[in-house]
Amino acid sequence: MPYALHVYVVPPGGGKVNVEHVFYGHSEDEADQLFETHADGCEFLGPAIAAGRVIEIVEEIESSEWPDKESLDAEAAPDPDAEEDEAGEQESGRDDPEED
Numbered sequence: 001m002p003y004a005l006h007v008y009v010v011p012p013g014g015g016k017v018n019v020e021h022v023f024y025g026h027s028e029d030e031a032d033q034l035f036e037t038h039a040d041g042c043e044f045l046g047p048a049i050a051a052g053r054v055i056e057i058v059e060e061i062e063s064s065e066w067p068d069k070e071s072l073d074a075e076a077a078p079d080p081d082a083e084e085d086e087a088g089e090q091e092s093g094r095d096d097p098e099e100d
Contacts, residue, residue, distance in 0.1 A: 004061045005031040009045065010053040017055075021045060024066050028058055 002024060009019040021038065025031030035056075039045045048054050 001060050002066050003028050003031045006057045008055040009048045
C-alpha cells in the first residue's frame with residue numbers, strides 16, 4: 001500500500017499551522033526520501049526543520065487516495081454550478097479554514 005507523509009510547518013511562536021507539505025510514496029522510505037530531497041532545496045521548509053517547527057505524520061493510504069493529474073484537474077476545475085460573488089469570483093462553498 002502507498003503512504004502519505006504529511007509535514008506541517010508550525011509558525012514561530014506556535015499557533016495555527018498554515019503550511020502543509022504532503023509526500024507520497026510506495027513505501028514510508030520512498031515518501032521520506034522525497035521529503036528529505038525537497039527539504040534540502042526549500043528555503044521555507046529547511047529553516048523550519050532546523051528550528052524544530054515541523055510535525056511529521058505518516059499514514060498508509062488506499063491507492064485511490066494517491067492523487068493523479070486527472071483527479072487534481074477535476075478538483076481544480078471551476079464548478080459550473082457555483083455562484084459568483086460580487087468580484088466575479090466563484091464561491092466554492094467550502095468552509096472558511098479560519099473558522100476551524
